[in-house]
Each structure stands twice: as C-alpha cells, then as structure tokens.
Amino acid sequence: MSEIHVLRIGHRPERDKRVTTHIALTARALGARGVVVDRQDIKLEENVRSVVERFGGDFYIETGVQWRKVLKEFDGQVVHLTMYGMRLNEGLEKVKKEKRLLVVVGAEKVPPEVYQTADLNISVGNQPHSEIAALAIFLDRLTGGSALYEERGGKMKVIPNERGKTVIDIS
C-alpha cells in the first residue's frame, strides 16, 4: 500500500470540532500519513498533535488549506467517499495501490465540483450514516487494518488486555 492522505472539506470549527477530530484520529489509527482540513482550526491541530506526541508516529495535520488547490495539485488518485457513490466492493477494485491516495471526506454539503474532480466517488453503503464510519470502513478494507496494532514508538503504549487497562508510559 502506498501513502494515504485525507482531505476534510466543509469543516466548521465550532460545530464540527469533535467530528473532525474523530476523522483525523481514525485516519491516523488506520495508517494514513496525515490530514488536511479546509478551515483553519488551531485547537483541532493542537488536539491531534497532542495524540501524536504521546502515542507516536509522524502523522501530520494542516488546517486552513485551499481544498480546490489540494484536489488539483495532488499527485496520485483521488477518492471521494459519499453515500451517492459507486458500491464499495466495485470502488475498491479501482483503487490503484501503487499510487499515492487522497481520500476526500465532506461534511453535510459537498460542492458538485468534488464529484467531478475526484477519480472515484465511492459509497460505504447508500444509507445516510457517518463520514467517520465511512472513512474507517474504507481504510480498513483497503489496508486490511494493517496499521491498527502497529508499533509507533510513542511515549505511551496500550497493551491488549481482556479485562482491564494496561498502559505503558515511558514519558
């Protein structure tokens, strides 16, 4: 699998603070390299960087990017996740694993331009649900969840436990 990047469009700092945080952390947990967000949101950047600082890896976040420019200049394949898109199984077959991948996740209204510019519009079910869930399932299916238990060299590390919490903190 090549590099995966995520573009979040339609972020509204007050309303979407938590949803976009979930998107960023989901992208990180599933092995994406980083996320860019259209509206500037310093607090969101701080929250995500604080997780990276503690739990390791080199996931990046940048907010306040011009999404049209990102879409246009991205060197690789662009996949837009939308409930209106093609079936997931069919879409996954068209993803080129040797290319860099940009996964676009919108908020409620996504400009028609995104549907037109993306290489693929893929649905994760045709029911209204959650862009976080859609991103999670798409990345899990694409990567087989290979990053979920990856060693990231963080100061804090959680060890699987059947009945309690095991956290190693070397900070």
Add this chain to the structure above:
Amino acid sequence: MSEIHVLRIGHRPERDKRVTTHIALTARALGARGVVVDRQDIKLEENVRSVVERFGGDFYIETGVQWRKVLKEFDGQVVHLTMYGMRLNEGLEKVKKEKRLLVVVGAEKVPPEVYQTADLNISVGNQPHSEIAALAIFLDRLTGGSALYEERGGKMKVIPNERGKTVIDIS
C-alpha cells in the same frame, strides 16, 4: 448473524449530540436492530427516527435507559469496544454468531464495572481514535458489511452513481 443491539454509555446531550447520532446511524447502516442510550435526549431520538422514516427499515432508538440494568438483563453476549481490549481478530473469533449480541460503546470515561460485566472487551486498534470508527469496523468485520446495500423499503432510496447523485423519492 443473529440480532445486534448497541448500548451507548456516557452520552452528554449537549456535547455528544452529533457523535451519538453518528453512532446510531452507523449501527443502522451496518444492520443493527437498534440503539439504547443512557441519558434521555429527545432531539437525538427525533433525528434518528426521521432517518428511519425516510430511508426505511425498523431500527429503534431509546434514550434514558439504565445502563446497568440493560447490561445485567441482556439475553445474549455483551461485547465492549475499547482501545484497551483484546486484539480485534482474536475478539471476533470469540463472538458467538448464534447468540444475540449487545455492543457497548462508551464516551471518554467508562466505569470499570463495564469492563468487568462485558463478556468480551475488544479493541479496534490500541490507538486513541473514535468510538464511531471502532463500531463501524467491528460491525463491518463481523457481518462482512452485508447490510450496507440492503433493500429497506424506504420512501427515499439512493442508487449507486459514479459521478453524481441518484435519489428515488416516492414520498
């Protein structure tokens, strides 16, 4: 696959409105029968019922339930999703597909009692990310995503489309 139900613990109506809505709609999209939420939240119930009303199926939501009672009286297997739990692959092997299943998803702090009462504590990765993503991946892996494109007999129906939006509205 037998019946799947979801219990959301630690819901705070103001703060978690959107996150818990995403949990409910994710559960619905992936074929769960319904969701119960510990704190009463009429607005949340209305939002979810409005989706069911338009998009079909018979998913239920109930808020203001006593979670200890639900956990204690549930007739079936109880799986608590937590980043501290056992590895996902290992956990999935222990899920008894012939039994009714209650999937518990907490907010930030989950009482130790939940870890003790659950039949299984399963992680979807040991990194901090999103309970919505964890629920999505767990249900997708468990069911093979069999409900994602299921016919639900709703007034509104979305048809997969490579480049635009196709919605059939028979209301």
